[in-house]
Amino acid sequence: MKTFLLLALSLLTLVSIGQPVSGEAAKRRTDHVVLVTIDGLRWQELFSGADERLLNREVGGVRDVEETRTRFWDESPDVRRERLMPFFWSVVAVQGQVLGNAAEESVIRVTNGRYFSYPGYNELLCGFGDDTIDSNAKRPNRNVTVLEWLHRKPAFQGRVAAFGSWDVFPFILNEERSGIPVNAGWQPLEVFANPADAQHWNGLANQLPRVWAGVRYDAFTARGALEYLRVKQPRLLYVALGETDDWAHEGRYDLYLDAAYRSDQAIKDLWNACQELPQYRGRTTLLITTDHGRGDVRDGWKSHGKSIPGSELIWLAAIGPDTKPLGERPKLAATQSQVAATVAALLGEDFAATDPRIAAPVPGIVNNDDP
DSSP, rough: HHHHHHHHHHHHHHHHHHHHOSSSHOOOOOOOEEEEEEOOHHHHHHHHHHHGGGHHHHHOOOOOOOHHHHOOOOOSHHHHHHSSSIIIIIIHHHHSSEOOOGTTTEEEOOSEEEEEEHHHHHHHSSSSSSOOSOOOOOOOOOSOOOHHHTTSSTTTTTTEEEESSBBHHHHHTTTHHOOOOOOETTTOOOOOOHHHHHHHHHHHHSSSSOOTBOOOOOHHHHHHHHHHHHOOOOEEEEEEHHHHHHHHHHOOHHHHHHHHHHHHHHHHHHHHHHSSTTTTSSSSSEEEEOSSSOOOOOTTTOOOOSSSSTEEEEEEEEEEETSOOOOEEOOOEEEEGHHHHHHHHTTTTSGGGGGGSOOOOOOTTTTTSSO
């Protein structure tokens, strides 16, 4: 009898140590998160595709109207949006969730009151707005992002990284304090599986004319992030694409649409890589969102800010093993400030508990949290 009891206790101990049987840890399957932002991409294009009012030279600055209409226009909004972002609508929206279609009373609001990039990225990554962040100046962020908070934990040390097209990201993420590797702007790309590819991509970057001194083309950001994912295999990778916003500011609606299409292809490449790598397959959640909205028609679509209606409206999408495939979710309200805690919750961590200013995760993104 004594021997039987000892054996039973030993088996129970092994079960409790090796395989949790209750609570969130038993249900959650996500070990890796890839967070992608597409700077200033309007919810109007995401959910309805190209805006016919802007498919012209006068208002949209379109150089070749016929060619742009052939690529992106259709009478059906569903067809238009899939032409613009085919992977997003054929895979992410089918197997995951999409929030923020204001036409269906699905509203995600920016709460910082500024409605431009640095305040938006701070809110998105830190979980709250900060009134002292009132410009895009290169000042180290005094707030701790969810990336930095996770990076401080032993399980994430050395396994968090960021790639951004905009050269302000090392300051937004406070690279010096956080210790997170941040490759942004026109910095050389360093991590490649094949060293010859590094020489090729960096050589190309140095040869191309630079439209913006502080923003590199998204192709370099996307390739750098993809190589880093394959080689370093981080648990949290942040990829910040930027051309959509910059071409909109230039008043080039055709190139804004092109940038959105290329962003979709970059997301496809990242997701496919996660399905190919054994460490990521079935264990990765992809989150996609933006830092701010923008105005409507005429000059409004080119910009954003507190004086431009619509700048406060954004969107969010998620796909992964812990996210129910609900597709478009109508009639809901959420905020940009909830993204940071959502990232942490997917990785089994409670970021919101560390500071009362941090908003709770978006309900329904994590499988065991009903929408």
